Amino acid sequence: MKREGVHALSFDVEEHFQVSAFWSDERRSKWESYESRIERNVDKILSLLSLYGVHATFFVLGWVASRRRGVVKTIVDQGHELASHGFGHEMITMQHPAQFRDDVRKSKQLLEDIAGVPVYGYRAPSFTIVSRTRWALPILVEEGYRYDSSIFPIRHDRYGMPGALPYCHRIETGSGSLWEVPPSTLKVGSVRIPIAGGGYFRLFPYPMLRPLLNRAVAEGHPLVMYFHPWELDPEQPRMTGSWLSTFRHYLNLDKTERRLKWLLSDFRFTTIQNAVEMVRLACNGDGSLVGTTSINVQHSASRYVTAGNGHV
Numbered sequence: 001m002k003r004e005g006v007h008a009l010s011f012d013v014e015e016h017f018q019v020s021a022f023w024s025d026e027r028r029s030k031w032e033s034y035e036s037r038i039e040r041n042v043d044k045i046l047s048l049l050s051l052y053g054v055h056a057t058f059f060v061l062g063w064v065a066s067r068r069r070g071v072v073k074t075i076v077d078q079g080h081e082l083a084s085h086g087f088g089h090e091m092i093t094m095q096h097p098a099q100f101r102d103d104v105r106k107s108k109q110l111l112e113d114i115a116g117v118p119v120y121g122y123r124a125p126s127f128t129i130v131s132r133t134r135w136a137l138p139i140l141v142e143e144g145y146r147y148d149s150s151i152f153p154i155r156h157d158r159y160g161m162p163g164a165l166p167y168c169h170r171i172e173t174g175s176g177s178l179w180e181v182p183p184s185t186l187k188v189g190s191v192r193i194p195i196a197g198g199g200y201f202r203l204f205p206y207p208m209l210r211p212l213l214n215r216a217v218a219e220g221h222p223l224v225m226y227f228h229p230w231e232l233d234p235e236q237p238r239m240t241g242s243w244l245s246t247f248r249h250y251l252n253l254d255k256t257e258r259r260l261k262w263l264l265s266d267f268r269f270t271t272i273q274n275a276v277e278m279v280r281l282a283c284n285g286d287g288s289l290v291g292t293t294s295i296n297v298q299h300s301a302s303r304y305v306t307a308g309n310g311h312v
């Protein structure tokens, strides 16, 4: 039986050869020559979601959208939310503000042109909005985004903002307000651990992960889960890289689909846009935007209680 509450499910739509763990300028220059596996992998996800009657958010990379326009259209035709994963998958920590602005503007425009729907959400490659790249937040507002899902409130070797508010909240950026929708984490002892999906979802056996998810739900906030199409593709071609990157990327790929089915059986999911709307309504019954705070002040948009199909 499913637990109470509705949670946010998301997918970062990128090819298996574009992940940051295997990034190099040389490999980047060869992207066109690698085998594309995105259509079959997204189709697999869409079939699964259809089976469980779930709608999710798809953060699509502009590079992929420009070459696989049909993937973007199919996602939207099936009622899912279209959002941006940027264009070229460069980590923000490697970009100047002007490069970042070009990247997020180009990807939003492209996705909207292909699909004919507005794009409100953004997720950075490898969650690289960190303390020193907070300048990205006002730029997102200026470029028309309404929420961001890039701040991971944990310690990690490539990303993370330890101490950041670990659940959906509103940030005042100086250029306007933005919803921040961090991936789910849980405090165990003195350490905040990720339970949101990706490599962590493949690392822990599901029976071990489920009680952690239940504990996070009991704290009163919607889960925010993320996956990638390549995580459901155990036959993908192998790339060379560091031991740690290889371990993280290829770990338990043959188990993702089964675990995802268990997850979809245990919890009710919707798009991030819908989940944010639920939080907003729960905070401000009149629909007003009270509760906005400054970029430097942590503020909670705490418990959510209702379901709906509103818009951010």
Ligand SMILES: [Zn+2]
Residues within 6 Å of the ligand: 012, 014, 019, 085, 089, 124, 125, 126
């Ligand atoms: Zn990515």
